Amino acid sequence: xxxxxxxxxxxxxxxxxxxxxxxxxxxxxxxxxxxxxxxxxxxxxxxxxxxxxxxxxxxxxxxxxxxxxxxxxxxxxxxxxxxxxxxxxxxxxxxxxxxxxxxxxxxxxxxxxxxxxxxxxxxxxxxxxxxxxxxxxxxxxxxxxxxxxxxxxxxxxxxxxxxxxxxxxxxxxxxxxxxxxxxxxxxxxxxxxxxxxxxxxxxxxxxxxxxxxxxxxxxxxxxxxxxxxxxxxxxxxxxxxxxxxxxxxxxxxxxxxxxxxxxxxxxxxxxxxxxxxxxxxxxxxxxxxxxxxxxxxxxxxxxxxxxxxxxxxxxxxxxxxxxxxxxxxxxxxxxxxxxxxxxxxxxxxxxxxxxxxxxxxxxxxxxxxxxxxxxxxxxxxxxxxxxxxxxxxxxxxxxxxxxxxxxxxx
Ligand SMILES: Cc1cc2nc3c(=O)[nH]c(=O)nc-3n(C[C@H](O)[C@H](O)[C@H](O)COP(=O)(O)OP(=O)(O)OC[C@H]3O[C@@H](n4cnc5c(N)ncnc54)[C@H](O)[C@@H]3O)c2cc1C
Numbered sequence: 001x002x003x004x005x006x007x008x009x010x011x012x013x014x015x016x017x018x019x020x021x022x023x024x025x026x027x028x029x030x031x032x033x034x035x036x037x038x039x040x041x042x043x044x045x046x047x048x049x050x051x052x053x054x055x056x057x058x059x060x061x062x063x064x065x066x067x068x069x070x071x072x073x074x075x076x077x078x079x080x081x082x083x084x085x086x087x088x089x090x091x092x093x094x095x096x097x098x099x100x101x102x103x104x105x106x107x108x109x110x111x112x113x114x115x116x117x118x119x120x121x122x123x124x125x126x127x128x129x130x131x132x133x134x135x136x137x138x139x140x141x142x143x144x145x146x147x148x149x150x151x152x153x154x155x156x157x158x159x160x161x162x163x164x165x166x167x168x169x170x171x172x173x174x175x176x177x178x179x180x181x182x183x184x185x186x187x188x189x190x191x192x193x194x195x196x197x198x199x200x201x202x203x204x205x206x207x208x209x210x211x212x213x214x215x216x217x218x219x220x221x222x223x224x225x226x227x228x229x230x231x232x233x234x235x236x237x238x239x240x241x242x243x244x245x246x247x248x249x250x251x252x253x254x255x256x257x258x259x260x261x262x263x264x265x266x267x268x269x270x271x272x273x274x275x276x277x278x279x280x281x282x283x284x285x286x287x288x289x290x291x292x293x294x295x296x297x298x299x300x301x302x303x304x305x306x307x308x309x310x311x312x313x314x315x316x317x318x319x320x321x322x323x324x325x326x327x328x329x330x331x332x333x334x335x336x337x338x339x340x341x342x343x344x345x346x347x348x349x350x351x352x353x354x355x356x357x358x359x360x361x362x363x364x365x366x367x368x369x370x371x372x373x374x375x376x377x378x379x380x381x382x383x384x385x386x387x388x389x390x391x392x393x394x395x396x397x398x399x400x401x402x403x404x405x406x407x408x409x410x
Contacts (some may be wrong), residue, residue, distance in 0.1 A: 002030030002101075002103055003028075003029075003089070003100040003102045004028040004030060004031065004101070004102060005018075005026070005028060005029070005030050005031070005093055005102065005103045005105060005298055005308065005375050006031050006033065006099060006100065006103075006104050006105070006108055006272065007031065007033070007052075007054035007102070007105040008033055008091065008100040008105065008106050008107060008108055008246065008284075008298065009032075009033075009034055009103075009106070009107035009108040009109055009138045009243075009275075009277075010032045010033065010036065010038075010039070010040045010075060010076075010082045011034070011040060011041075011043070011107060011109050011275070011297070012032025012040065012042060012043065012062065012275065012294055012297040013107040013108040013109070013275030013276075013298070013301045014032050014034065014040055014089055014105070014107075014167040014254075014275075014276040014295065014300035014301075015032070015040030015298060015301075016062075016298045016302065016305075017064060017075045017105055017107065017274060017301035017302075017304055017305050018032055018068075018071075019071070020064070020301055020302045020303045020305035021033040021309065022071045022072075022073070022218060023305075024305055024306060025309065026308065026309050027306070028102065029072075029074070030072070030073045030074065030076070030115065030389055031073075031074040031075075031076065031099065032068075032075045032187045033076045033079050033081055033091075033099075034075070034077050034078075034079070035053055035078065035079065035080040035081075036077065036078070036130055036131070036132070037077050037078045037132075038053055038057075038060055038077060039062070039063075039065060039068065039075055039077065039246070040061070040062035040063065040075070040084070040117060041057075041060045041061050041062055041129075041131060042061075043294075044062050044294060044322075044328060045059070045060050045130060045254040046130075046131065046133070046134040046164065046287030047128060047134075047155050047158035047159050047162065047271070048158055048279070048324050049313075050134050050138075051137065051138055051141075051159065051162045051163075052133075052162045052165055052166070052248060052361075053136055053138070054101065055343045060131070060320040061109060061274075063157055066263050068217045071270075075135070076261065077328030078142050079093050079094065079095070080093065080094040080377050081093055081094075081096050081246060082246075083245055083246065083249060083273070084104065084247075085098070085154065085270070086103070086251070086270075086271070087342070088100075089101055089102070089104075089270060091104065101270070102270065103270055103271075103272065103308050104270060104271045104272070105271075105272045105273070105274060105275060105304060106246060106247055106258060106266075106271065106273040106274075107243075107273070107274050107275050107277070107301070108220075108242075108243035108246060108270070109126055109242075109243055109275055109276045109277055109371075110240035110241055110242045110243055110276045110277060110292070111129060111240065111243060112127035112129040112133070112190055112236065112237075112239075112240065112241075113238050113241050114127070114236065115150065115209070115210075115236055115238065115329045117209075117210055117211045117212070118212065119211050119213060119214060119218070119383050120211075120212060120342050122212050122214045122216070122217060122218045123216060123217045123218065124140065124144075124212075124218030124231075124232055124233055124234060125212050125218055125234045126140065126215065126233065126234065126235050126236070127236050127237070128155055128159065128220065128235060128237065128242070129233070136251060136321055137159075137233075137235065139325050140233045141163060141166055141168060141233065144167060144168060144232045144346050145230065145232060146168065146169045146171075146231045146232055146233070147159075147160075147163050147168045147169065147170075147228060147232075147233045147235065148170075148171045148209075148221045148229055148231040148234045148235075148236070149171070149172045149173065149231070149234070149237055150173050150221070150234065150235065150236045150237065150238060150246040150344065151168065151172075151173070151174065151210045151235075151236065151237035151238040151239070152174030152176075152178075152179030152180060152181075152203065152205070152240065152284055153179075153182065153183065153237055153238075154180070154183070154321075154323045155179065156172055156178060156179075156235065156236045156237035157172065157180070157192060157196065157323070157325055158324065158325055159193060159235055159237065160172050160325075161194060161199070161201075161256055161285055161325040161326050161353065161366050161400075162203050163197070164199050164200055164201060164326075166328075168203045168233075170200070170202065171197065171201070171203075171204065171229060172202070172203045172204070173204050173208075173209050173221070173223070173229075173321065174203065174204070174205045174207060175206070175207065175208050175209075176204075176205065176206070177205050177206055178193065178205055179193055179196075179203060179205070179286045180407070182334075183336075184332075184367055185336055185339065185342055185355055185357060185367065187342065187344060187348065187355045187367075188330075188355060188369075189274060191353075191354075192325070192328075193205075193235065195325065195326060195328060195351075196325075197325060200245070200275065205224055208223060208224040208225075209221050209222070209223055210222055210223065210224045214233060216234060216235055216329065217232070218231060218233070219232070221234055230288075230349065233259060234291070240276065240292055240300035242256060242257040242258070242276060242290065243255070243277055244258050244277055244278045245361075247266065247273065247277075248267075248273075251319035252266045252267055252268060252271065253267055254267070254279075255288070256279070256280055257277055257278055257279035257290040258273040258277050258278050258279065258282050258335040259278075259279050259288070260272070260278045260279070260300075261280075261281065261302075262280065262304050262305065262314035262315055262316060263303060263304070263306075263307040263312055263314060263315070264278065264280070264282055264300050264304035264315060265304075265307065270357065270361065272304040272307070272308070274297060274300035274303075275296065275297035275300060275306050275387060276291070276292045276296075277291075278290065278299065280300070280315060280318060281316075282318060283316050283335075284317075284318060284382070284383065284385075285335060285364070287348040289320050289335070293319060293320065293321045294321075295317075295319065295320050295321070296319060296376070298389075299315060299317055300315055305316040317383075318333055318334050318379050318382045318383045319333075319335055320332060320333050320375075321328040322333075324377065326350075328351060328369060328370060329367045329369075329372075329381070330367060330368070330369055331367075331371075331372065331375035331378060331403075332365070332366070332367050332368075332375075333365060333366045333368070333375055333378040333382055334357070334365030334366060334378065334379075334382045335364065335365050336357040336364065336367070338359055338364070339357035339358060339364060339365065340358065340359055341357075341359075341391045342350075342355055342357055342358070342362075343355070343356040343358070343390050343394060344356075345371075345374060345394060346369075346371060346374070346392065346395065346396060348369075351370055352369060352370040352371055353368075353369055353370075353371060353376075354366055354369065354371045354373075354374035354378070354379065355367045356366065356388070358387070361387050362386070362387055363381050363382050363385075363386055363387065363388055364405075365378075365382065366379075366380060366382070373399075373400045373401075374400055376400075377400040377401065377403065377404040380404055380406050380408070381404055384407075385410050386408055386410075387407065387410075388403050388404070388406070388407035388409035389403060389406060389407070392406070
């Protein structure tokens with residue numbers, strides 16, 4: 001086989017880098033190799049429209065089916081890459097095939113973290129990372145009545161909202177004292193706990209699940225205080241483990257993710273990595289970040305494609321993310337971790353507000369609930385390292401555009 005760009009993984013980042021390479025005029029061969037049995041697809045709908053039954057396969061595909069052939073991009077599905085031979089610049093697949101590369105891109109994402117506890121393999125216990133996972137959960141929800149979700153993060157809460165829409169009885173177990181504790185401030189946690197309870201979800205915080213009961217099929221979830229919660233479906237939504245083993249076994253530097261520079265290059269000049277699997281430097285936050293977001297996967301893909309064709313444009317963007325639960329759209333700009341001050345704009349009881357997070361007087365993040373103008377302005381203000389006026393932020397009569405202009409010019 002002729003050498004060209006080999007992309008390991010056929011997810012969001014992989015689909016984008018193949019597309020960007022062609023857009024940037026790359027004429028060599030491009031091959032995507034993915035272990036799942038699907039063309040590149042989008043994961044965000046899996047916990048939302050897909051699970052609600054409002055989307056079909058064509059709606060979640062990253063590009064229409066014919067796109068890949070039209071752009072002369074080879075997509076190999078159902079094929080796992082098992083190792084990288086850096087000495088001869090080949091990858092090795094699970095059927096023993098060796099394929100040469102001029103550039104290799106690792107876009108291997110991550111897998112759902114497991115609890116490694118008794119009963120986790122019982123029928124009825126689910127995770128949600130792939131389309132197959134979503135299909136299995138969807139099937140279970142057709143006959144299931146009681147869903148217990150372990151983990152009050154975004155995926156757990158989105159599934160809770162969808163499951164309520166489908167009429168299931170839902171309990172969310174969160175080990176911390178509040179949901180979304182890892183990713184959002186207390187105002188946002190309090191808000192989402194209220195919204196879910198209003199929709200009939202039981203939320204138990206400070207609850208540590210430690211096992212699953214049942215003989216062949218799940219009948220209950222055990223907590224460390226001895227409580228047994230009856231359930232016929234459980235979802236373990238406790239985060240992601242980066243699929244960094246290929247890089248690690250090939251001797252590339254990893255730190256719970258593959259370490260890349262601002263051009264998404266690993267230590268090996270011929271090997272790039274993009275998306276959820278990477279740890280990249282951020283000058284905005286002065287530390288390295290491993291992000292799990294569509295925006296990060298897409299933008300790193302564009303950066304790496306640019307670097308491969310000689311259009312170097314370092315990646316240093318304000319992270320952003322979104323979550324849809326019921327009729328609430330949460331948009332998150334930046335990272336609030338380490339904040340020492342918050343400022344509230346809007347009315348939490350009206351379900352339209354934004355929380356701005358500061359560190360040392362500088363805006364570092366914003367969580368905007370049904371507040372797109374606040375979110376857009378925050379992205380710009382965070383990128384510029386500004387210190388917007390708190391009184392103006394708290395005053396809804398002062399337009400966000402005005403606040404942003406003043407912050408950027410001062
Ligand atoms: C249910 C759900 C909801 C989400 N909602 C949102 C949201 O609302 N907003 C948002 O911004 N983000 C959301 N995300 C996160 C977002 O989907 C990810 O950040 C994004 O998919 C990352 O893209 P990626 O290309 O890095 O990895 P992935 O899309 O995970 O693709 C990696 C692919 O590589 C394959 N692979 C791994 N190892 C190998 C190997 N050795 N050989 C071959 N193939 C391999 C994997 O099987 C996988 O198909 C959500 C994720 C999930 C699961």
